[in-house]
Amino acid sequence: MNAEEFQELFLKGLKRRNPGEVEFHQAVAEVSADIIPFIEDKPKYKHGLILERLTEPDRIISFRVCWVDDEGHIRANRGHRVQNNNAIGPYKGGLRFHSSVNLSILKFLAFEQTFKNSLTGLAIGGAKGGSDFNPKGKSDGEIMRFCQSFITELSRYIGANTDVPAGDIGVGAREIGYMFGQLKRLTNEHTGTLTGKGIEYGGSLIRNEATGYGAVYMLNNMMKHHDDELIGKKILISGSGNVAIFAAEKAINLGAKVLTMSDSSGFIHDKNGLDDKKLAAIKRIKLEERGRISDYTNEFDAQYHEGERPWSIAADVALPCATQNEISGDDARTLVENGCKHIVEGANMPTVQEGVDYFKENNILFAPSKAANAGGVAVSGLEMSQNSSKISWSEKEIDSLLSGIMKSIHDTCVVHGKGKDGVNYSKGANIGGFIKVANAMLAYGVI
Numbered sequence: 001m002n003a004e005e006f007q008e009l010f011l012k013g014l015k016r017r018n019p020g021e022v023e024f025h026q027a028v029a030e031v032s033a034d035i036i037p038f039i040e041d042k043p044k045y046k047h048g049l050i051l052e053r054l055t056e057p058d059r060i061i062s063f064r065v066c067w068v069d070d071e072g073h074i075r076a077n078r079g080h081r082v083q084n085n086n087a088i089g090p091y092k093g094g095l096r097f098h099s100s101v102n103l104s105i106l107k108f109l110a111f112e113q114t115f116k117n118s119l120t121g122l123a124i125g126g127a128k129g130g131s132d133f134n135p136k137g138k139s140d141g142e143i144m145r146f147c148q149s150f151i152t153e154l155s156r157y158i159g160a161n162t163d164v165p166a167g168d169i170g171v172g173a174r175e176i177g178y179m180f181g182q183l184k185r186l187t188n189e190h191t192g193t194l195t196g197k198g199i200e201y202g203g204s205l206i207r208n209e210a211t212g213y214g215a216v217y218m219l220n221n222m223m224k225h226h227d228d229e230l231i232g233k234k235i236l237i238s239g240s241g242n243v244a245i246f247a248a249e250k251a252i253n254l255g256a257k258v259l260t261m262s263d264s265s266g267f268i269h270d271k272n273g274l275d276d277k278k279l280a281a282i283k284r285i286k287l288e289e290r291g292r293i294s295d296y297t298n299e300f301d302a303q304y305h306e307g308e309r310p311w312s313i314a315a316d317v318a319l320p321c322a323t324q325n326e327i328s329g330d331d332a333r334t335l336v337e338n339g340c341k342h343i344v345e346g347a348n349m350p351t352v353q354e355g356v357d358y359f360k361e362n363n364i365l366f367a368p369s370k371a372a373n374a375g376g377v378a379v380s381g382l383e384m385s386q387n388s389s390k391i392s393w394s395e396k397e398i399d400s401l402l403s404g405i406m407k408s409i410h411d412t413c414v415v416h417g418k419g420k421d422g423v424n425y426s427k428g429a430n431i432g433g434f435i436k437v438a439n440a441m442l443a444y445g446v447i
Contacts, residue, residue: 003037010036014055019103023324027111028055030368034430050413050438057084057110060103063153065131067145079150081129081157081165084110087440088159089123092384093379094168095132097175106130106322107347113377115433116370118294119409122381127163129154149176155183160387161192166380167196169241169323173208177201192387195380204383205395206402207376212246213399214375214406215319215346218367220254221410222342225423226365234273234315236340238262239322240286240293243346243373248279252339256395260310262322263293267310270302314338323443336362336432345369356426363422371409371429378405 001009010032015025039045048054061081069075082101083091092111096106106128112128131150135143157239158165167176176196183193190202197203206213220230233256237244240261248258259283270278281299294304311318311331318340319327324347327335329405332355335343343359344367345351351359351366359366379402386392392402409429416435417428 001041007032007036010051012349018104018107023104023108023349024111027108027184027349029067030349030356030426031111031115031430031434034427035434038431038434044442046439048438048442050434050441052440054085054114054434054437055111057107058086059084060081060107061154062103065133065146065150065153066148067327069313075146077131077133077146079129079131079153080106081163082106082110082127083152083157083163084128084162085114085437085441086125087123087437088118090159091127091163092117092124092166092380093127093129094166095171095175096128096168097133097135098130098172099134101130102133108324112348112370112436113278114224115430116374117281117377117381118433118436119371119412119429120378120405121408122378122380122405124164124377124381124384126136127165127171128168130168130171133170135175140174140313143175144178147175149283150193151179151182152186155186158193160193160384164192164380164384165194166377172196172242173198183391188312192227192384195383196384199392202383202387204379204386205393206398207379208242209246210247210309210379210402211243211376212248212321212346213250213371214378214402215243215247215321215367216254217375217403217406217412219251219317219319219342219344220371221407222344222365222367222425225410225414232257233317233342234259235317235319235322236260236313236315237319237346238310238312238326238350239320239347240266240282241321242287243376245279245283245286245318245320247346248274248282252276252279253321259315260313261293261296262310265292265294266304266306266308268293268296268304269304269313270296270300270311272301272368301433307396311335312338313341317342317344319344319346320350322350324349325352327351327355329358331355332358336364341365343367344372346373348373360424360426366421366425367413368426370433371413371425374409375402375406378402405412427428 413428
């Protein structure tokens with residue numbers, strides 16, 4: 001049986017065991033396409049069933065979350081934590097509060113997180129969790145009561161040396177604060193069991209900026225490796241949350257021209273490019289006022305495209321920073337036709353497999369999310385180190401460490417992804433992330 005036949009059989013079994021979980025199927029298919037040929041002549045990984053074990057989470061915890069709204073009505077949501085693999089360290093991964101949350105999405109995120117965390121070089125395993133609770137439209141009191149109920153149940157399964165959750169979509173500083181406060185009440189301890197905390201009680205500097213900064217550091221390293229530079233490059237960015245905003249900030253600081261940002265209602269195109277003043281307005285509109293990206297056009301000369309994504313605009317680089325599967329196959333073709341040469345995934349799996357395949361077929365430099373958006377979890381890991389040592393590092397120190405980690409991730413991708421046609425960054429990330437976890441699993445025997 002050749003590698004292609006084995007992958008087909010492997011995926012058939014995975015889909016049978018995990019019916020209807022399309023996001024999880026997509027993530028595993030993308031990784032296995034690189035791992036299965038890699039392990040073909042490496043019997044220790046094949047006989048150890050490492051890939052099969054990696055696609056079966058260590059455990060999945062599901063629970064009811066009851067809370068009381070402002071009218072005194074009892075409400076119930078469902079919470080989950082997918083602890084995928086802890087071979088190289090305690091489980092680490094975000095919590096997502098959004099109506100779209102289900103086990104397929106969380107299993108895909110936890111699986112990807114395992115590889116991503118391995119690539120950082122830090123001693124952290126992979127997990128993800130969350131709830132179908134949506135904070136939008138809820139009062140602070142309602143969010144507090146939900147968070148307290150959620151963490152009360154989850155507290156049975158997490159700890160500084162067991163599982164360290166962080167924030168994700170719908171879980172920011174406010175939600176982390178409510179959960180950390182309740183966790184302190186329950187355990188009578190002040191430990192680093194949650195990351196993304198406020199600076200005042202154990203958080204790390206540049207945590208909000210880390211994912212966006214890291215994605216641009218990855219882009220910059222790719223360009224340098226291929227004798228290019230970021231200065232003057234036109235960049236399309238989707239999203240307008242922390243990842244998108246701080247990717248734009250770092251790109252502007254490094255001399256690039258950011259043309260677009262978006263939200264769920266549409267995108268703005270500023271043909272003159274964003275500058276510090278314009279970006280400050282977007283931060284105010286989106287992070288403070290919680291407004292719509294269209295409000296940008298009330299203050300600056302720009303076009304607003306309602307209900308569309310920014311991939312139709314001609315540019316050198318695309319940085320998808322919004323959500324999964326936001327670049328379709330047609331979007332990928334449009335980007336390539338318009339001259340885009342670099343795709344760096346700031347969000348988790350934002351490109352459908354058809355799009356990924358098209359980018360590779362056309363020799364586009366494509367950095368997958370497990371490598372490109374690892375900056376957030378890298379600084380979360382650094383927060384864990386600061387909490388353990390009861391110290392705080394300066395912004396300059398953390399930014400330097402982040403830059404170094406992203407350089408290391410880039411170099412790992414080059415080592416394992418370099419071929420006669422150039423660097424396949426997806427292959428490099430998948431194999432580089434796999435080896436460390438696989439070797440640890442083999443060292444433990446059959447457990």
